[in-house]
Amino acid sequence: TGGTFMTGLCSRRTLLTIAGAAAVSSITAAHAADGKTSKPAKRTWPDMPTVPTDFNAERCFVELQDAGDGVVFQGPKNGPVVRLAFDTQCPWCVWQYEQLKPFLKQVTFIWHPVAVLNPWSELQGAAILSAKDRKAKFLEHEAHFHDKDFRGLDVRNVELPFDARKKVWDYSKAFRRACGISVPFGVLKTTDGRYIPVPQVTTEEFAKLSGLKPE
Secondary structure (H helix, E strand, O other): OHHHHHHHHHHHHHHHHHHHHHHHHHHHHHHHHHOOOOOOOOOOOOOOOOOOOOOOHHHHHHHHHHHOOOEEEOOOOOOOEEEEEEOOOOHHHHHHHHHHHHHOOOOEEEEEEOOOOOHHHHHHHHHHHOOOOHHHHHHHHHHOOOOOOOOOOOOOOOOOOHHHHHHHHHHHHHHHHOOOOOOOEEEEEOOOOOEEEEOOOOHHHHHHHHOOOOO
């Protein structure tokens, strides 16, 4: 009886396969006759908010702080502090630094490299973090960002400390845990203890957020 069952099963499968192939063939022929193609419809997505609705500004600031200092541009003691997540391969992050330069004497800016865009992000972030002078290495990267041969610090064939590479991922995880989704993105801690999200902003927009005047 087992042989009979398998023979029947194979026969039914064969018939189903033939029927399915015939149906596909008929549909293809019908589309061809109508001059239509079967390209998948292009997907469209709604625009995301500038600040994610579930973004936790205080958590982002505190977790980046707990993960360790990144690249520090020291401002006045006891003044406002901004912690920013940035990707070394992100052109808008380079732009963001230029927009915030007029506030360097009034605010402490701490830049935390994260890996979002491609494999070079981790390595360049690690190169900055492992430098004796992180600020100088950060500025070197900015200066070479538009090089034709390689974007930013050339880390090809460079051995970098594992701890520094891991630190880039520590910052990345801290940013994601606070529901951060895009870079550049930061949080301003005011002198009265408030935490204000700082999405990608112009000089004028940061002035309004912080209540400070660009110099």
